[in-house]
Amino acid sequence: MMISNPKTSSPSVIPGQELITSDESQPSATYQCGPGTFERQGKVYASVVGQPVRNAGTISVECSSRCAKVPVVGTIVIGMITKVTKPQAHVSIIMVDDLPLPVGQELQGAIRSQDVRQVDKDKVIIWDCYRPGDIVRAEVVKSFVLIL
Numbered sequence: 249m250m251i252s253n254p255k256t257s258s259p260s261v262i263p264g265q266e267l268i269t270s271d272e273s274q275p276s277a278t279y280q281c282g283p284g285t286f287e288r289q290g291k292v293y294a295s296v297v298g299q300p301v302r303n304a305g306t307i308s309v310e311c312s313s314r315c316a317k318v319p320v321v322g323t324i325v326i327g328m329i330t331k332v333t334k335p336q337a338h339v340s341i342i343m344v345d346d347l348p349l350p351v352g353q354e355l356q357g358a359i360r361s362q363d364v365r366q367v368d369k370d371k372v373i374i375w376d377c378y379r380p381g382d383i384v385r386a387e388v389v390k391s392f393v394l395i396l
Contacts, residue, residue, distance in 0.1 A: 261294040263318040267307055268292045282308025286320045295320070319344050319355065319388045327357060329382040336360045337378040339386070363389060 261267065268279060268291060281287050284296040285308055294300070295318040298311035319325050319341065326343035341355040342348060349355065361372040378384070 260298060261300050261309055262297050263293075263295055265294045266291055267294055267300055267309070278305060279307045280305055282306040284309030284311065284317070286318070317344055317347070318391075319357075320391050321388055323388045323391075324385065325355075325357070325388060326383065326385055327354075329359075329378045329380050329384060332375055332378055332380060334361075334374065337374055339384060357386075357388075359384070359386065 267285060279292055279302070281292055282301075282303075284294060284298060285292055286295050287293075292307055294309045296309050296311045298309045301308050301310055317323070323345055325339075325341045325345075327339035327341040329337050330340045331338040336358040339357040339359060341357050344355070359374075359378065361374045362369045364372045364374070364377055
């Protein structure tokens with residue numbers, strides 16, 4: 249599904265939207281991911297809201313203003329702990345790669361007890377590490393996008 253922008257009349261895409269589909273003449277393997285995109289299982293997806301741009305074997309998505317991306321593995325995020333349970337701490341992500349998310353559009357994440365430290369992972373008591381309201385800086389170690 250493409251969203252049409254009345255000001256530019258060019259199609260817009262949203263995060264998680266597939267940019268290269270199987271019915272196109274060139275498979276996604278011929279395109280490299282550019283800014284505003286990510287690759288998962290051989291398919292290229294948008295990571296920001298904007299206009300798709302194909303140029304010299306690279307596909308990217310340009311957004312008209314500073315906008316945050318969908319976090320992928322390796323991305324640094326800033327978030328606030330919202331809830332702590334025995335297996336994990338729940339995080340409301342407010343910044344992705346130093347770009348703030350719009351108010352009310354925060355992303356959700358979790359810090360699992362086994363991801364808190366490198367050694368003695370089975371001895372971590374998550375409540376001793378995090379409390380609701382704590383601000384955390386974290387690196388994404390696992391990511392998924394729900395595609396409907």
